Amino acid sequence: MLLTITEKTKKDIFISLFQLLKAASSSITIIFLEDHAYIQGMDGSHVCLFDARIYNVWFDKYEILEDDLKNVCLNSQILYNILSMSQEQDSITLHYDGAADSIEIDLTNTKGEFNKYFKVPLIDMETDLLEIPSVDYDVEFSIKAKKMNELISQLATFGDVIDIKCSEEKIDLISKGDCGEMLVNIPIDDLSEFSISEGQIIDISYSLNYINKMCITTKLASEIEMSISADMPLKIKYDLGNNSSVMFFLAPKVE
Incomplete structure (x- = not known):
């Protein structure tokens, strides 16, 4: 699996997304599907549910191979901490190969800043997705x-x-x-x-x-x-x- 974000506005959105999600849950599961990345989870008290869907065209590059692990669970605070280290000119890349036990995050820069590389261990956790019904709100x-x-x-x-x-x-x-x-x-x-x-x-x-x-x-x-x-x-x-x-x-x- 590989995804890359280079546009500043979208980098800000991506970082802000995980700022919100880490406030809701200490761990998050990201499901990498053929045409989009999907995130669903609940807070510890089961009061708040979050549901995010980011399509492949949103990213500068998005690839998922048939033998790549589809569900990855990781510590949301650590993920946010790493993403928030990104500088204005950095590209953000998340990647792993096959049935990995960790995800790698690269913050790379062509404007003279130092490149940073991180490896975050995955958490072994069962994921039960909830079906969200369509509702006509008042x-x-x-x-x-x-x-x-x-x-x-x-x-x-x-x-x-x-x-x-x-x-x-x-x-x-x-x-x-x-x-x-x-x-x-x-x-x-x-x-x-x-x-x-x-x-x-x-x-x-x-x-x-x-x-x-x-x-x-x-x-x-x-x-x-x-x-x-x-x-x-x-x-x-x-x-x-x-x-x-x-x-x-x-x-x-x-x-």
Whole structure:
């Protein structure tokens, strides 16, 4: 298996992806298929599911041979630490041959910086993939990732639960705790996209700590797509381009 990324924007996206995933789980499994790399996993509490699909055309080079190991599991913190050492002019290459017990990561540079080479041992772990059903959500909207990052960070100052209230006119984000209460009113006209089932009013709560982890970076995409239904997991989606994406599903808080 071999994949290479040279474009700076995509390198930033790739590094930011694993910044989010290592916050959700200490280990991740990457499944290298013929036309895409697939990542699915859950946090230790089984509250948050992540699902990423990156197609071969997204990479500068993507090759998987018939006798190459298809499923690789590795420590997400170590992987992120290595990727974050990449310099602006570096190319990132991940590769291994056959039924390997480690994956090699090369950070190579043609502009005078030193090349760096890493070998990371794989973890022996069973992987059970979940089938994610297609759901028609009651509320769907898109918001600037930078703005959402800022709002969630501010809301986290006041509590660890976020209450999301949606109507045909507005969206309210509420956080409260011993320090006080914060309410953010988002007019529908200020959103990039918005849809809601006619006459529907949604009032649902989620862990603010988890949402904060999902919105910690603004480099994955310029927009965050959010989908909400009563008694259904919240879906947060980042469009990575080239038909590739990463999605997070977060179970609602139970009273």
